[in-house]
Amino acid sequence: MRIGRGDLVAGVTAAFVLIPQSLAYAQLAGMPPARGLYVAALAPIAAAFFASSPYLGTGPTAITSLLTLGALTAIAAPGSFDYVALAGLLALLVGTMRILLGAFHAGTIVYLLSQPVITGFMTGAAAVIVASQIPDLLYATGSAANPFVAAWNALMQPGSWHLQSLFVGMATVVVVLAGKRIHRLFPGILLAVVGATLYGALGGYTGHTVGEIGGSFPRLSLDLPWASIPLLLIPAMVIAVVGFSEPAAIARHYAAIDRQRWNPNREFVSQGVANLAAAIGGGFPVGGSFTRSAVVHDAGATTRLAGGITGLVVLVMLPFMDLLSSLPVPALAAGVIVAVREMLSLRPFREYWSYARLQFLVAGGTLVATVSFAPHVERGVLVGVALATAAHLLRELRLSIPSWVSDNGTLHLAPKGVLYFASSPGLERTFTELLVAHPDSRKLVIHLDGLGRVDLTGALALRGLLEDARAAGLETTVKDIPPQARKIITRVVLDGDR
Template sequence: MGGTRRATARTLMYDAVAGVSVAMVGIPQSLAYAELAGMPPVAGLYAGALPPVLAALFASSPYLQTGPVAITALLTAGALGSLATPGSPEYVGLGLALALVVGVVRVGLGLLRGGWLAYLMSQPMLLGFVPAAAVLIAASQLPKALGAAPPGAGNEIVAAGWTLLHPGQWSLPALAVAAATALVIVGARRIHPLVPGVLLAAVAGIGLTMLGGYPGAVVDHIPAGLPPFTLDGIPWHRLPELLLPGAIIALVGFSEAASIARRFAAEDGTHWDSNREFLSQGVANLAAAAVGGMPCGGSFSRSSVNRMSGARTRSSGAITGATVLAFLPFAAVLEPLPLAVLGAIVILAVTGLLRFRPLVRLWRISPPQAAIAWATFLATLVLAPRLDLAVLLGIGLSILVFLWRLLQLDVDIAVRQGVVTIAPRGVLWFGTAQRLDDLLLDVLAKHPDAARLVLDLTRLGRIDTTGALALRSAVDRARDADLDVDVRGIPPQSRRLTDLILTPRTSPLE
């Protein structure tokens, strides 16, 4: 009994250390991601407080940390930017409504055991979308890090380009603060992954402003106190406008959490349940909608910190949320934080997502899949802020390539000493059956002296009824030409259908 209690206490201690460590990183990150989403900074803190506590009750992964994340924040900005002015009360209300939609979709998928839907986001589509989204995120924060104010509210790439082409508009104090922030974060990582570089940079920035050494823009106002519990701010009549972007965020945002959780589960040799994780992430978003937060998801960087800090159970996530919740009455201390620091924090956070080498390698592996990836990449950059359209384009291209591949039936033909061997590769179904029939006619016409036909079905993945009838027709045609027929390698799952091709012509399908 005593040993069990000591083990429990030790596990709780590890979880507490990990949870508090993540909170130290998550508090400044939450402010930065709220700015990225166009929400008030406090919305990021609210989304990092109660939502992780409730998510921990349902989560499957012991390491996954829930809260504001870069990709979801960018998708939020893209979904709401054309509907209201960022930061306005209308925009904030729409942000809460979007969190509600994301939460309902994820909870519904979890309860209906729809975790498999997470895998509908094809890997090539994500390979194109994620780095493009990272480019947009970094571009959106560049003016903030340099203290510039681009004219107009155009595409993030345009704004970043304008900023780079007008160095005279840069603020030297902002540039110095952003550069110092980057040095602190990178230097902390090199010392040890658990050194809270983000927190150190934020504290240094606050100290610089309080000492009167920074004249640039700061966070300015963060209401202190616990988050409000109300749904009054949600514009219920506008929910239909948010159904499509909410569903996209629910799936695309979950793919990030799923990849983190699957990777850690594989490394630990443990089971991971996508349905429970959908439920967990859904409950977190419902909580965010109820407490003035913003759409949230699973964070790769904070989950990694959680694991490296020694987390043992899901309680570490709850402790992270409880720590942020306890900090909220004192959140006003973050008001002097320079916006240049937040910009640099976001840019450094997404550098790991700028993976272009897989995009280049994909051309050598599969040109059709590479076309999906690059088309999604370019669409994400060009269509910004309508990232939902880019995602839909990527999904549509993935489906088209899948259908195109289904329509391809590769057939290897070998003729040797009067024996014709036909070996089809792919799926033999009503879309490809005619090709096999036409091919056999051509082969028999070219080799009238053939004495034997071998149909090698070893490399067929599946055969439907039409495909089976096409095989039967091929066999009958060969027998009518006085050829001996040998059928080999019938797929086990198609055995019942293809048995009829070996029987006399009394098939019940004729």
């Protein structure tokens, strides 16, 4: 595999986007800024050896950082030595789980999360992220565990707002958004960070800055708090699966655009290896970024080595990163808000309301749970999965059974849906009611072309219904058996009746 000119341009361009984002997402994850840079260097290099998509921008992401914060804040204080060690262990667990899922060809597990659950969680998580950045944007103390309460407290104290911080934040938003209007590859975030750093160092800025970053390379180690593994297993599984939905969506999107294949199992392995690298380098869990992936794609990358180049550029620049010690924190907060703004959309919810009210409730319930449990947003995912499962069972319980009586007195039943153990009582109940209403009928015809799946209990219930009908003196006929149910209907109902 050769490195092309497009790979070099894409890799370097993405690196200059990744550096400020890694500082911002480290802060969001409750980690020291240097740890974000370590992850930004090591994770893309590791992922490049196994990635299926040539465009996937691996590294720190807003959603994964928020999930990390939610998983660890109940165990240790953000930024503390114990917290940093736990973050490394969490990344190791996430990486191990993803590698196992990929190795056992379980990449399709990401599809088990329904779209309404993902939409509700992503929207709620984006709202939590924005709220969490408000105090830093204003350099005001929110003093509350819930980000929305902290944001509200900060907003309700305008007298404590730091105007220089607010100016830096607003200027960052303007530069980044204006850069996107100029050209999709315009390095707006880099320009904003450089300008904010110069202002922090030379402009008399008195607010909160990033502080000393340290110009050292990451120290590779597996000195982790292994005894805490039981505490992190569930959060690690949530991050491993939910955090993969973003890189999976990115890979599918660009594979469709370029009419290329992509392999979810291989992508699981690449993301798993990236997390292992992050863990060994003292970092935190990583994922795939839409923003950086778009940069890599638009810059003309042709191979997965573009991601490796991104990591190498960051690695080479690590000794010089202390130059950003004067960077005002509000610039990073503003950068995070801009990065997640597109996730704050109500359009999917309007579509769910129009298409399927039950799925609207699943999405809305997931969003509310994600926001309510903040910063422990992983619990919102669990609530969403429970709601989606309940919605599925509720829908499957409702077996639609149109019935009618023809001119010659023949009873007709035409069940539609899935005939399984939970829905079969409805078929029996409908038949009984129809028989009571038409006691003189002498023939029953059951049309099965509207059925999807039929399980053993459903087939046995159908056979029992036919036996009861014949015992009541009716001649029975089964018609229009669907192909997918022909085997079990033939064995259990038709052959079993003989």
